[in-house]
Amino acid sequence: KKGNKGNKGNKGNKGEKGEIKIIEFLFNNMDNEEIINEIFSIRSKIKLIDPSTNEIINDKELIKKSSGYFKADIIIDFIDVSKKSNVSIKCNDGQSPTLLNHTPLSAKCWETEKLKKYVPTLTKIINDLNDKRKKGIYKEDIRYTDMKLDENEINTIINIISYFTFEGTGSKESKCTANSVLFVGNTCNISKTSKFTDCETNEMKLDYIKNILPFLRFSLRSGKGMPTKKEQLEKCKPWIYEDIDKNGNIKLKGALHIRFI
Numbered sequence: 001k002k003g004n005k006g007n008k009g010n011k012g013n014k015g016e017k018g019e020i021k022i023i024e025f026l027f028n029n030m031d032n033e034e035i036i037n038e039i040f041s042i043r044s045k046i047k048l049i050d051p052s053t054n055e056i057i058n059d060k061e062l063i064k065k066s067s068g069y070f071k072a073d074i075i076i077d078f079i080d081v082s083k084k085s086n087v088s089i090k091c092n093d094g095q096s097p098t099l100l101n102h103t104p105l106s107a108k109c110w111e112t113e114k115l116k117k118y119v120p121t122l123t124k125i126i127n128d129l130n131d132k133r134k135k136g137i138y139k140e141d142i143r144y145t146d147m148k149l150d151e152n153e154i155n156t157i158i159n160i161i162s163y164f165t166f167e168g169t170g171s172k173e174s175k176c177t178a179n180s181v182l183f184v185g186n187t188c189n190i191s192k193t194s195k196f197t198d199c200e201t202n203e204m205k206l207d208y209i210k211n212i213l214p215f216l217r218f219s220l221r222s223g224k225g226m227p228t229k230k231e232q233l234e235k236c237k238p239w240i241y242e243d244i245d246k247n248g249n250i251k252l253k254g255a256l257h258i259r260f261i
Helices: 014-028 033-040 116-134 151-167 202-215 230-239
Strands: 046-050 074-078 083-091 098-103 180-184 194-198 216-221 241-244 250-253 255-260
Touching: 014 046, 014 074, 014 083, 014 180, 033 074, 033 194, 098 151, 116 151, 116 216, 116 230, 116 241, 151 202, 202 216
Parallel strands: 083 180
Antiparallel strands: 046 074, 074 083, 098 255, 180 194, 216 255, 241 250
16 A cells, blocks of 8 residues: 555555545645635645655655555645644545445454443444344345444444544554545546545544444455454454355355445
8 A cells, every 4th residue: 555656556446546646636736725625615725745754745756545554645734724634535436435444353443442342332233233134134235224223332333433434443543543534426526526524523523423324334244354363263253244155155254344335
């Protein structure tokens, strides 16, 4: 994911390439106050800062996809209003954007002070999803709007997604957290299909997640994210759904995945 000059090439999926395209568009329009105002509702010229180096980007060729350990894809300095935003970019090119990517119960994040209190309720939710899958009520992808959750369960989901959107990954907290989200529907028309949400306070972050819940889908996956070591796999057991194909082969699906519809 990380790269140096000339590392963009054909690497990355459509969404990642889309993120680069969006940052390049912003770079090309740094002095265009009309475009910046259209996207961010802030009338200002901007400077772009690389989250991994904290240095101003002066050369378009140096724009790169930040590592997965950086929740901010770009830092935008709105120079005329003395405001900086650590922006997480969600691009709708290719597959719909992911908020929580293939994370099993063995992931380190669930043992942190921030998240461990939510694990029992999350496990209860996942057990219910797995049970309904066994009964054929749900398929692999389950829309949030189809899930019957109480207030405590909704609060758990909101806080967990907020962590993965703004603060960290399955393995560690972000080296550069995000405090805003730029959702772009179509990179062929960035300024017209952009929605920027400022999330400076924790309350604003939780409100943002609350508002996007109806547009999310949940699934438990195998493969990427699932550990191979027996000891780690044992930790994952409470979440695992045994998917049996028509030939009788069993796939263990226990990596939680949350993305937009």
